[in-house]
């Protein structure tokens with residue numbers, strides 16, 4: 001019996017000697033402590049699930065059971081009208097991984113050489129100070145994506161590129177929460193990924209390689225591998241007061 005349990009039993013006994021009221025008090029304190037611990041864990045998970053690129057361990061195989069467990073968790077996400085019209089394309093075959101990664105790399109080159117006027121330039125903006133690191137990490141991923149044991153492409157049935165905002169929001173809102181839950185579940189199981197979209201420049205070619213039917217939309221591409229080290233930290237974001245409005249914009 002470890003010291004914490006021994007201490008707990010001794011203190012429980014001491015309190016019980018003082019009457020039934022104390023037993024209730026102790027149960028209450030234990031549930032409060034449990035609730036606090038659970039809350040801290042989920043907060044840590046939610047604030048430290050980063051885009052992992054340079055720290056992906058490409059040499060460690062990923063077990064199918066772990067992958068499927070994380071996808072099972074992802075399937076708890078909401079879908080419009082509870083349709084669940086999702087399909088997760090899992091690419092483990094080395095030749096296909098190479099082909100999809102080549103499409104990604106080709107798109108990344110185009111993206112990296114194009115001007116991006118939307119980028120902020122104010123030196124005090126946290127996005128500016130992080131840019132160099134993000135770029136170096138993204139370049140690394142573009143060169144090495146093929147080495148990830150699995151590439152996962154969350155797909156959803158339907159095409160909405162020619163539809164209005166409601167249809168688009170309902171469509172993407174039915175698959176992207178699951179993709180994010182998948183990322184969180186991976187993190188909780190010691191695996192990492194980075195949300196990527198650039199291969200979608202060549203969505204059709206990817207569909208041909210993987211046999212994805214033309215009525216399904218690919219929504220992102222997640223390279224999956226175990227991560228190395230575990231000191232992920234909350235990122236610097238814009239201050240919350242800068243991004244909220246109460247009652248009027």
Ligand SMILES: Cc1cc2nc3c(=O)[nH]c(=O)nc-3n(C[C@H](O)[C@H](O)[C@H](O)COP(=O)(O)O)c2cc1C
Pocket residue numbers: 049050051052134137138141194195196197198199235
């Ligand atoms: C819609 C979307 C598209 C993204 N596309 C890419 C991508 O193609 N390649 C990449 O390396 N990262 C991509 N990212 C990851 C972002 O660069 C990353 O989320 C951002 O730099 C913040 O870093 P963090 O996720 O570690 O907090 C994308 C993220 C989102 C949400």
